[in-house]
Amino acid sequence: MARTPPHDRPNTRFHGRVAGTGRVCAEPGCDQPGEFRAPPLEGTPPGRDGPAEYRWLCLDHVRAFNSRYNFFNGMSPDEIHEAQRPYAGWERETRAFAANGADRPPRWADFSDPLDAIGARFRERVASERQRQDGKPLSGADRRALNVLGLDQDTDRRGLRQRYSELVRKFHPDRNGGDRSMEKALQEVIAAYQHLKSAPAFA
Known part of the structure; x- marks a missing residue:
């Protein structure tokens, strides 16, 4: 059976793409879907203890x-040289936390997170714990099914x-010229829908 050329298949071809969310590109005057994330132009707002949106x-x-994008933008030659050292950042002094849990954790501003490794997980955790606006409960399985369908929890x-x-x-x-390469995704979509249509949040 002939296979559909890869460039004609309706799957995601770009790393980091998040499709089907309904977001619009944040660039002024652009009405294309906003499917790729980028840091905010203004950086982290003053006083915010967490990563910027x-x-x-x-x-x-x-x-x-x-x-x-230039990671070294605004740095002096000495600062660039310092940042490029193999052990840059490892010499920072760290403090021990109290064993009884009474010690306050460090502020977000105390961390250096140039690759957004910490920030991404922070946002995922906040999103996973947020409740529906209508107050209906969502289980972990409900949230995973919503994620499969690319749907917001509300x-x-x-x-x-x-x-x-x-x-x-x-x-x-039948909509892809007989190409069965998307059958696994189809099965996941059907299973997610079957779960959610009987969940309390969608009753």
């Missing part, structure tokens, strides 16, 4: 941002049905 850009604008039953229909049409072999 991402900006979401379309493919063209995130490419433009990446082409302009989605209602109508939005759930619409997204399910959209993804079934997208992944079904």
Whole structure:
């Protein structure tokens, strides 16, 4: 059986792409989907003890941002040299925490997180613990199923049905020239929908 050329398949081809969220590109005047995240232009707001929110850009604008990005921007030659040393940052003094848990943890501003490794996990944890605006409960399994469908946790039953229909049409072999490479994704979508349609949040 002939296989569909890779460039014609309806799967994600770009690393870091988050599709189907309904976000619009944050670049002024652009109405394309915002599917790629980038740091905020203004950095972390003063007084905020946590990472700043991402900006979401379309493919063209995130490419433009990446082409302009310079980690060493604003550094002096000596600071650049210091940052490039193999052991840069490891000489910092650290303090021990109290064994009884009474010691206050360090502030967000005390960390250096140039690759956003800590910030990304922080945002994921906050998002995973946020409750629905209507107060209906969400279990861990509910949240995982919503993630499979690419849905926000405040989605209602109508939005759930619409997204399910959209993804079934997208992944079904009949809509892809008989290509069965998306069957696993289709099965995951069906299982997630079957779980959520009987969950209390969508009753």
